[in-house]
Amino acid sequence: MSNMLDVFRLYDPAHDSIKVMTLHVSKGLEFPGVALVGAGRMPAEGEDEREEARLFYVGATRATQRLVIGASGGGNFATRLEAKSETCPRS
Secondary structure, three states: OHHHHHHHHHOOOOOOOOOOOOHHHHOOOOEEEEEEOOHHHOOOOOOOHHHHHHHHHHHHOOEEEEEEEOOOOOOHHHHHHHHHHOOOOOO
16 A cells, blocks of 8 residues: 555656557557556457467566556456466565
């Protein structure tokens, strides 16, 4: 909880902003913090898993300091992310 409070204390509305965009548009851009929401529902039914994985990679590599992944859902990525998160150190 204190980490979230620190984020709000550091936020300066005159200089900071939140940008919402698709993974397609984010290619080539970088941001200090990135939140990938809906990753747990990837790949969507009927979508190519390799293409969705490529887009996920594009989005995840936009973060230069902090990456937050919303992995709730029943997609293949959610299952894989949950398994990997159990072996990764938490910050």
